[in-house]
Amino acid sequence: MPGGRDSTIVKLEFSSGASVSPPQAFTVLKNKGIQVKEIEMLQALAARTTYDLKFRFDAARVKGVSCLKGAEVLTVTPYDRSVAVTVLYLNFEVDQRLVARVLSQYGTVSDMRWCKYGSGELAGIFNGKRQCRMELDRDIPSFLFIGGSKAHIRYFGQPRTCFKRGQEGQEARCCPNRRCGKCLQVGHDKAECPNEVRCNLCGEEGHVSGACPTSYSAHASADVEQAPEPSQAGPVYSTEELEEAAQDVEKDFLASKQCEGGTVAPKADSSPSSPPTPVEADRMAVEEDLQLSSDSESAMSECGGVCLRASSQGSTFRGGLV
Secondary structure, eight states, rough: OOOSSTTTTTEEEEESSSSSOOHHHHHHHHTTTGGGGGGEEEEOOOTTTTEEEEESSSHHHHHHHHHHHSSSSSSEEOOOOOEEEEESSSOTTTTHHHHHHHHHGGGEEEEEEEOOOSSGGGSSSEEEEEEEEEEESSOOOOOEEEEEEEEEEETTTTTOOOOOOOTOOOOOOOOHHHHHHOTOOOOOTTTTTTTTTTTTTTBBBBSOOOOOOOOOHHHHHHHHOOOOOOOOOOOOOOOHHHHHHHHHHHHHHHHHHHHHTTOOOOOOOOOOOOOHHHHHHHHHHHHHHHHHHHHHHHHHHHHHHHHHHHHHHHHHHHHHHO
């Protein structure tokens, strides 16, 4: 049976504060409708103001608690059946949520916490142990694989089990069998394992606990929405195409400059007329921009010369009038 108080035991606390003898306690119970044949044990505790009452079976406990509920002379409290479970020798990097999920296969887990040194110079520093409160549905083996590491599990009333086979009453050093840390089977070591890796969280083959679909990390990543990929406007060119287009534009620009200086005659375009490719279209657009820039500079120069001549003639004309 899992550790903790028996589920058929409840605590009776008499409100008078005075000592109550066992016959008096039996009299109170009989007056509340509880039969003596339903009681297995009545144990007096501190100063006989508190008693432990054990029923013969669970149905009698349910009936007895219902009968004693609301009584003025005493209060009845079911015992907390939870036990303190300690996890030892587990890697510090293993997430607490993963530890809680593995332990939840054996009962309800609550109050998961790290343990610290309590005194001396190391007070307040983590000692690597973990503890939690659990209401056990079944006993936990003495050893578990959690996050790829072997953890030692300890709690009060735990039956010691063999690490290799999980059997009670036998230590691993006396066990003739070997347990594989890869596929979790008995009969061979990890180094000579021919099987697929098996998850120690869900028990399925083909993945480890860190990649398990039932792990907390998988649930957390599923809750995060993936950002949409940015849309690309226009055609996509390769790096080679862009570099080739840039070189062609640069050559044509230098040729046009030399042609303006009268050193080199422009080459006639003898290529047959055909629709330009996207790269040629971009090159033609750049050439037009360069030609417009060149024409604008020439126009500005000519305008400056005409204005200069007009200014000179105006000065002569005005001088003649004077």
